[in-house]
Amino acid sequence: MPSDRFEEDEAVQAILRILRNADSPKTTREIGEEMQKLQLRCPDSTIVFLNRLRQRGFIYGKRSKEKRGWIWWIA
Numbered sequence: 917m918p919s920d921r922f923e924e925d926e927a928v929q930a931i932l933r934i935l936r937n938a939d940s941p942k943t944t945r946e947i948g949e950e951m952q953k954l955q956l957r958c959p960d961s962t963i964v965f966l967n968r969l970r971q972r973g974f975i976y977g978k979r980s981k982e983k984r985g986w987i988w989w990i991a
Contacts, residue, residue, distance in 0.1 A: 927956055928969065930951060931969065932990065934950045936990055941987035943985055976990070977989075
């Protein structure tokens with residue numbers, strides 16, 4: 917398995933774990949901060965990577981006027 921593919925899989929699993937453990941939807945910034953704590957990086961920018969996960973059906977996301985950005989969750 918190429919190393920860049922492994923990193924992507926590790927990032928996917930970390931984001932899914934972060935959202936599963938969340939009490940409420942997380943903002944893009946909050947997810948980025950959690951990833952930094954884990955010393956992991958998204959293969960792309962956080963927002964681009966999260967949108968790709970949303971498009972693939974792994975997570976849900978929408979714009980939030982209250983949070984002034986995107987929020988993300990798992991159903």
